[in-house]
Ligand SMILES: NC(=O)C1=CN([C@@H]2O[C@H](COP(=O)(O)OP(=O)(O)OC[C@H]3O[C@@H](n4cnc5c(N)ncnc54)[C@H](OP(=O)(O)O)[C@@H]3O)[C@@H](O)[C@H]2O)C=CC1
């Protein structure tokens with residue numbers, strides 16, 4: 001018999017791992033010199049019908065998994081922080097390598113699991129926790145060790161990008177697109193994690209920890225999802241030559257305030273994320289030596305995620321050398337000393353308002369104003385603090401305009417707009 005493995009969870013991802021290991025049995029055996037045998041699967045509901053070979057133990061008790069002699073590898077694809085964290089601690093203490101896809105759990109407890117694994121001389125791999133099939137964690141940990149990472153921009157939630165794309169192309173309403181994302185296996189068990197930005201928030205935390213060795217206090221990271229974006233707003237943005245993207249951002253430049261946020265933004269055709277559609281994710285990385293690298297590919301789904309996890313498996317046995325963990329002391333010092341992470345620089349904003357400016361109760365100077373459909377659209381430059389202070393109204397939607405574009409350059413199709 002080859003190396004014994006178990007899978008925790010048999011939903012979209014668990015099934016992808018099971019089928020992927022079977023369909024790539026010979027290929028994996030050629031690479032590792034031995035086969036991988038899935039000997040057990042942990043599930044929650046013992047009554048569900050499943051396509052699993054008769055020789056595989058299917059159980060809803062973690063004790064059954066812990067009792068398997070010579071178990072070497074555990075793939076984890078269940079949902080939520082607990083009881084998953086406690087399961088994985090016991091599995092590491094038993095001496096098994098762990099390969100996880102569970103970002104909610106890993107963002108909260110990843111650092112503890114990595115420490116515990118070191119103590120027990122096993123590995124914890126987590127490629128699938130960020131951007132599905134895109135090998136960004138491997139690139140950051142194995143291939144970009146000399147660079148200090150100055151900036152990460154990413155589309156990290158496949159479901160949100162899929163919904164925004166479907167709505168823009170006129171194929172589906174928000175609810176229809178979300179339903180399709182669920183059917184395709186992209187969405188989380190609780191899809192509010194996708195559309196309220198939690199999923200991308202967990203992924204950004206994992207990326208920041210990977211490149212700095214630091215856990216940022218969660219309440220310091222702005223998090224907003226796409227749930228308030230309407231079809232009307234997407235159509236208007238399109239008329240302005242802009243597209244919505246749900247973006248995650250981290251910057252850590254010398255002598256600058258570190259920044260970290262997850263929110264919907266508007267970008268124009270010059271931004272590299274303009275053409276990233278559907279379930280694809282993309283991550284742009286700028287380092288102290290490398291001026292910019294972009295990684296793009298499917299961010300969710302059965303085989304995209306299984307691909308990341310099976311590659312992790314091969315890495316466990318291939319990477320003999322110990323990878324040094326990063327510890328960015330300057331980031332920790334800056335975070336401890338500064339009080340306010342908001343930048344004092346002015347940024348560009350697009351405001352969609354169902355109220356007229358005279359109903360806002362503030363006087364704001366805008367660069368341009370248009371009436372489109374039922375909205376008044378304002379293009380303004382302002383400090384982030386001002387935006388947060390004043391534009392806190394259910395009828396006003398404010399989106400940052402990201403990129404090098406200047407508001408003055410926004411191209412307007414005059415026939416479609418009434419310019420005030
Ligand atoms: N779907 C995707 O594209 C991606 C998902 N992920 C992550 O992978 C994990 C799994 O996602 P996905 O496969 O989509 O989820 P699903 O909802 O499709 O499947 C979840 C599986 O976990 C089992 N499960 C849930 N809770 C428990 C528990 N407490 N004990 C034992 N089994 C449990 C369920 O059992 P039962 O079958 O009995 O209900 C089910 O088999 C999640 O953490 C998700 O965030 C990561 C990257 C991409």
Ligand SMILES: N[C@@H](CC=O)C(=O)O
Nearest residue numbers: 157158159186188300
């Ligand atoms: N629900 C997630 C799945 C992958 O991480 C997403 O849509 O990105």
